[in-house]
Amino acid sequence: MCAGYSINGWSSISESSSISESPSQIANAQHTLNKPAEWELASETKNVAIYKRITTTGYIEVRGVTQVRNTPEAFTALLAQTALAPKWIANNQEVTVLSSQQNTRVVHSKFNAPWPLKNRDMVTKSTTYYKDNTLYIDIIDASTHYAESAGFVRIRDVSGQWVLSSAGNGVTIIEYRGQANPGGNIPIWLANRTLMSSMSETFENIVYQLDNPPQTTQD
Numbered sequence: 001m002c003a004g005y006s007i008n009g010w011s012s013i014s015e016s017s018s019i020s021e022s023p024s025q026i027a028n029a030q031h032t033l034n035k036p037a038e039w040e041l042a043s044e045t046k047n048v049a050i051y052k053r054i055t056t057t058g059y060i061e062v063r064g065v066t067q068v069r070n071t072p073e074a075f076t077a078l079l080a081q082t083a084l085a086p087k088w089i090a091n092n093q094e095v096t097v098l099s100s101q102q103n104t105r106v107v108h109s110k111f112n113a114p115w116p117l118k119n120r121d122m123v124t125k126s127t128t129y130y131k132d133n134t135l136y137i138d139i140i141d142a143s144t145h146y147a148e149s150a151g152f153v154r155i156r157d158v159s160g161q162w163v164l165s166s167a168g169n170g171v172t173i174i175e176y177r178g179q180a181n182p183g184g185n186i187p188i189w190l191a192n193r194t195l196m197s198s199m200s201e202t203f204e205n206i207v208y209q210l211d212n213p214p215q216t217t218q219d
Helices: 008-012 023-029 072-080 082-088 188-211
Strands: 040-044 048-054 060-068 092-101 104-111 119-131 134-141 152-154 156-168 171-181
Touching: 040 188, 048 188, 060 188, 072 082, 072 134, 072 156, 072 171, 072 188, 082 092, 082 188, 119 156, 171 188
Parallel strands: 119 152
Antiparallel strands: 040 048, 048 060, 060 171, 092 104, 104 119, 119 134, 134 156, 156 171
């Protein structure tokens, strides 16, 4: 757990810091996007841009981009405070840390699903590291090492990456790209639509959490 970090990094950021570019402009400028033409802009608000592209399985890979007046460490602190997960991760019931050591940890996440679908869960392993002054969090599926939970359908083939980089003047660009197999018998079109809406809601919540930091708690 990153208990040493404080989400209250906002206090060290000048209120005069400004964000002048739209999320999609920021996204198009990011070197992490290898081939921009492969991505389709699915939705955009003043805070968030969401992209999608179809994979060979028919499920989409999703990409979200936003920017906040806070530090990369504030985001890792938000991740570490699992009690706050339902407040910003869309449809989340809870996140439980199964193991944690140095820069890696394994978590079990549970999600609500609308009737008549069964609730979902997943087990993922994340690795956090810095490279070229950019913070990366790589996420891989760890389902095979843990038994399924009763009453839940296991999400599998999870892969993703968070990338956090400084835009200067106290502004951090946050990007996530990832994909997964939702399991069960959900129609692909419904799974894709749900993923898009969940990603958009999650990113809007990230902006809210980091621009309105709650009191720091520890697990």
